[in-house]
Amino acid sequence: MIRQKKKGNDMLHRLTLLKPQELRVDMERFNGEKAYAVYSSFSVGDEASKYQLQVTGYSGNAGDSLDYNNNMMFSTPDQDNDRWSSGTCTTTFRSAWWFNSCTYTNPNGEYTDSEKTDHKYVTWYNWKNSVISLKSIQLMIRPRA
Template identity: 30%
Template sequence: MAVETILGLVALVVVPLVSSEVCHYGNEPDPSHGNKLRWVLPVRDPCRCTVIRLGGMNSMTPKRAFQPKYEDQPFTTKEVTEIRKKFNCSDVTQPTNPADCQAIKESGQDMSGMYTIYPSQYPNGIDVYCDMTTDNGGWIVFQRRVNDTVSFIRSWAEYRDGFGDKEESFWLGNEVLRRLTEPVAGEKGWQMEVRLTINDGSQQYGVYNDFRVDGENYILHVGEFQADPDNPLGDCLSLTGDEPPSNGQPFTTHDQDNDAEPTMNCADELKGGWWFNRCTETGWGVGPHSNLNGEYSQEPLDDQYGRGIVWSLTYPQITRTEMKMRRRGG
């Protein structure tokens, strides 16, 4: 067999390509076996599961739009290959070692979830949450807030290395951001999307071009901003004029003060870690400002100016945040 043919054969491999979904075996009466208590996995498509654990017990059989399969012994595992073998799941062909979420999206995968990507900076792979929900999907999510279960009042080391649950509330890590966004010859750089959900359920979002984090103090760089015309988000990072921008600022935490405020540490004063510039009422002003890693609250925090999850003047109403990145032109 020609060498070229052999190389062509190993260019692609067949691997499980699924979103990350934790499923639970429950215990409930099986109507087809005289209401004997049996185990059941109450999901329509078990091939979507990547982890299967034991769940609770139902005293009555719930009504479902599909007929689940009852079993006498539960099946629990964290191995995707075991799950796919048990339920005879088909595999999807994808390129080996995808460099980012876009490569996975372009292979035909449209389910958001946890994936392993292999950018040049991480040849052994790094686990990230990929957002595939939009037509131009393939975003690496690096920040999310969904509730108050994960505190974002963290140290410099924790923000550097990352913390939280990547399927819930988390920060991916400043060192990961720095390494991923390092300029690479021939590439156009990165975009960053900020997406906020307000307590009435509406969303606002916009995209920054030329997103980059660099240096030992993780300086933020953002370029041109474009808001979604139907759900416009204000620009709170690159504004100039009366409001000091976060663009060009190093990261600050309560134990490492890199902000431009001469009399205080903004992360200690306003909580959370962020690319703070100024944070006093006189230095910050009353216009647009930001701190998406502030204290989680669905109610205004009136004890101190600027507390809470902040973006422009809507900060008391923000209940969910996402910051994500993708390569430009992808």
């Protein structure tokens, strides 16, 4: 029997397939200010769907930076699945993500040790309507109650 190594998105798909999940995103700026976003429904499709994101039901104080990415396929440098016709979002944002054309959040972006303003950094645009780099961001899922 040949065992295939599972990718992170395969595991997310399995977790979100077994039971309905919610997503919570906690973030902090370099000045200590904190915010959060909760999505009452979060799931990731299978490999055939290119790990399509399903995320709805926003609440919180950070602004909804994920709605723009809803229904998008996962993009990596070698799998460009975004809708941007002028280039690739993975190159511009220096990360892999569920890019549309491109995104309002970049949790997989480049980490910096101080506040900077650029799309390539870890950002959540709708919190301050700016691409201010974040000190930290956590994306956590759990079964819906």
